[in-house]
Amino acid sequence: MAKIKVAIIGCGNIFPMHAQSVKENKYTELVAVCDNKPERAKARAEELGCKAYTDYQQLFDEEALDAIHICLPHYLHAPVSIDATKRGLHVLTEKPMAIDYEDAAHMLKVAKEMHTHFGVIFQNRYNAGVQLIKRLLTDGTLGKITSAKASVTWDRSDEYYSKSDWKGTWDKEGGGVLIDQAIHTLDLLRWFVDDDIDYIDATISNRAHEQIEVEDAAEGVVKFKSGTVAAFHTINYYGYDAPVEIELYCEHGRVKMVGDKGTVDLFDGRTFIADNDPSETFSYGEGVKSYWGVNHVKQINNFYDVLINGGELFIKPEEALKTQKMIHAIYQSGKEKQRIWFS
Ligand SMILES: NC(=O)c1ccc[n+]([C@@H]2O[C@H](COP(=O)([O-])OP(=O)(O)OC[C@H]3O[C@@H](n4cnc5c(N)ncnc54)[C@H](O)[C@@H]3O)[C@@H](O)[C@H]2O)c1
Missing domain, CATH: 3.30.360.10 (Dihydrodipicolinate Reductase; domain 2)
Structure with a gap:
């Protein structure tokens, strides 16, 4: 079975929780990472053996992705999610969904219209x-x-x-x-x-x-x-x-x-x-805060289990x-x- 092609956008603090989870998941392949700070994207891509991008729209244009993880500043969650969803990509975003309730509601509405999977991290x-x-x-x-x-x-x-x-x-x-x-x-x-x-x-x-x-x-x-x-x-x-x-x-x-x-x-x-x-x-690599625990990997595994095998997300x-x-x-x-x- 072909693996789900995943990219992670935002290579900051929370990035390792997503990167290691995607690397270890049996259904997924990490094909690219993206950060507008070029040195960050490059370093993470080298470490993980994937491509580096600095512009998420270019990433969407050039890679045949199936899913993205959003690890970006809060104000970017809505526009990036909506752009990706409209291209038919599944989206797993870090909390909060968005800054505004209206934007968050729109993110979910677009995902329903596109029949794509959409999840928000609440690992606790x-x-x-x-x-x-x-x-x-x-x-x-x-x-x-x-x-x-x-x-x-x-x-x-x-x-x-x-x-x-x-x-x-x-x-x-x-x-x-x-x-x-x-x-x-x-x-x-x-x-x-x-x-x-x-x-x-x-x-x-x-x-x-x-x-x-x-x-x-x-x-x-x-x-x-x-x-x-x-x-x-x-x-x-x-x-x-x-x-x-x-x-x-x-x-x-x-x-x-x-x-x-x-x-x-x-x-x-x-x-x-x-x-x-x-x-x-679960090892997310060096410099990761211990209190972030093993629950990111559980939620990410649930997201891909549902994507492959059907059913409902544990955190809808x-x-x-x-x-x-x-x-x-x-x-x-x-x-x-x-x-x-x-x-
Ligand atoms: N679930 C949790 O417990 C938990 C813990 C920490 C952070 N978070 C969430 O994770 C998200 C990211 O937080 P963080 O602490 O990693 O932030 P961060 O600032 O460390 O990382 C954000 C990254 O996004 C990059 N970026 C900014 N604009 C960009 C753009 N236009 N295109 C591409 N990259 C861009 C920045 O260069 C930076 O590397 C936030 O939503 C935050 O709330 C969740």
Whole structure:
């Protein structure tokens, strides 16, 4: 069987997670990488034994590709995805789908019209603790979630921002701590509750970064139609990347997720615990942050399994779109200083 011809666009921090996953996948062949910094594209291509491009449109014109991975600054996710999809290519993009909800919705609409596969990376949904919690919610063991809270307190210094030509800006990153760091945890929170949103009431502010224009702090409430109230708080001026925390107070028990570990204490006395298995490893190469874990490879394998064998993606793009809508409404609430109602 001919292999799926893949190119990765954007050769920065997250690139190795995609490159090694594509290299190791039995269905795929990495034919090219693309970065507008020529030395980056060239170095990665040499390392991986594939072609280098600096212009993604030239890449699309010249290579007979089947699929692309988007590892680009946020503002480029929508245009690159739509261009590729219109050429009939399958697209797997890094989070967030886009900067704007409307662009994200358009990306999905075009993929549906073209009958191409489209996925958005939210690798933390594969964490063992997350899977345990979701299973006990889905099978009814925990009953309804009455309230929830989430906390993400990480460290993104001025130096971190000064090294990037797009992070910390509204037009290129689309926001700060919310759309970049806390989005994973907010996605989990929304997925756990798994209900339509009634309203969002939130604040955003910049409190400890002088060089960036976007928010480094946000807090608020997501009220779901079923009545569940989910509170969140996030900052990226803490001293280190503290383990993220989610707590769910449910009809039949209490759930605590700290980092990758999930603990479920049922009111009948039973306790369930799940954590990532430290012996489960995948080498993405040198300089890759350990907390990015083995879950990129799992999501990428799922994308290609579905492409070859059929079925549904474990993380459907509609799910990513719902999270995008939630993030968008948090920004709107924060900027307009008012409650945002969902219809
Ligand atoms: N899933 C995760 O946990 C996770 C972690 C880190 C980053 N990310 C996401 O990955 C994406 C990339 O983030 P990053 O940290 O790797 O950024 P980065 O800045 O390190 O890399 C982006 C790369 O894109 C290149 N680029 C910019 N404009 C281009 C263009 N027009 N054509 C071709 N190349 C271009 C840049 O030169 C750079 O090498 C973002 O969406 C980010 O949110 C996800």
